[in-house]
Amino acid sequence: MKKLLLLLCLALGAQLAHAHGEESRVALESDLVKSQAGKVIYQFQLVDTASNKLIADTDLQLSHEKKIHLLVYDPSLREFQHVHPEFKDDAWSVELNFSVNGNYWVWAQGQLAADGEEFSSFNRIEITGGAAAWPAPPILEDVRSGTSGIYKVDLGTNKISAGKMIMLSVKLSRTDGSQPQIEPYLGAFAHVVAVPEDGDSLLHVHPMNGSKPNEGMIHATFPQAGSYRLWIQYIDGGILNTIPLSIKVF
The missing domain is CATH 2.60.40.10 (Immunoglobulins)
Structure with missing residues (x-):
């Protein structure tokens, strides 16, 4: 293997x-x-x-x-x-x-x-037998904010260096201004799955709860430089959201 x-x-x-x-x-x-x-x-x-x-x-x-x-x-x-x-x-x-x-x-x-x-x-x-495959490998830019309907995720903007433990803030909100109702998803504030452009490795982290119910903190080490796809999964008001973002690691 x-x-x-x-x-x-x-x-x-x-x-x-x-x-x-x-x-x-x-x-x-x-x-x-x-x-x-x-x-x-x-x-x-x-x-x-x-x-x-x-x-x-x-x-x-x-x-x-x-x-x-x-x-x-x-x-x-x-x-x-x-x-x-x-x-x-x-x-x-x-x-x-x-x-x-x-x-x-x-x-x-x-x-x-x-x-x-x-x-x-x-x-x-x-x-x-399905729809045509998406172009690959992907071209990923540094996109740290994303939405799904009214649900929004924002990541911290600090620089991420390969091989070093980083702390990256996560803020969950709603675009209509209403208050998010965050519930644990599988025993965690959120689940974050990160994959490099070649898809050959996986980083799965669970942010720790922050000082506010809609804020958390990712503690992670990205092993190598490059671009990563991130999928942020969390529950707001009983609805499971999966929001794709991407980051650059230097």
């Missing part, structure tokens, strides 16, 4: 837990490597390469309220899904929805119950 460049940063209360790795101990294996666009039942197995044993739901502990987080995106970094598979009959399964062609990344993230080791493993699935 191609070497991964991974930094997973989880905010747990007032503490941060970090996991680093080039090769994941856990392999994601699936017979479904190509499919038609539309609703797809994606089945896969997780294998502990240290013991060559299948990983069941009982082998995992809850991580932000779920056993597995499945993160899916296309090479253009325009299409994105964050779903949570269920385990049955020795396999994990979840419904995915594809409308655009492309060779998608599928990442599984979780935490082993036996020793607490966190893992992030990927495979690919080629989607055909």
Whole structure:
């Protein structure tokens, strides 16, 4: 498997837990490597390469309220899904929805119950028969403000340097001037998934709560310079929002 460049940063209360790795101990294996666009039942197995044993739901502990987080995106970094598979009959399964062609990344993230080791493993699935694939690789500018309907996200404007821990503010608001009603999403203020232009690595962070209910702070280390797509996910007034932004790392 191609070497991964991974930094997973989880905010747990007032503490941060970090996991680093080039090769994941856990392999994601699936017979479904190509499919038609539309609703797809994606089945896969997780294998502990240290013991060559299948990983069941009982082998995992809850991580932000779920056993597995499945993160899916296309090479253009325009299409994105964050779903949570269920385990049955020795396999994990979840419904995915594809409308655009492309060779998608599928990442599984979780935490082993036996020793607490966190893992992030990927495979690919080629989607055909849908809308034409977006141009790739993407050209990402530094865009730190975005909206979805009346819902708005603003990131801090400070410079981000590769290889250094940064603090980046997150402010959630509404364009109509009404007060946002922020609720925890999977046990966190928000979920932030960052992917470099080539798509080959993943940064998944959970901002810590700030001094106001609609403000948070990202603590993260971006391992290399370049442009990154960010998907910000949070709940406002019972509605789950996913807002794409992008940043430059120097």
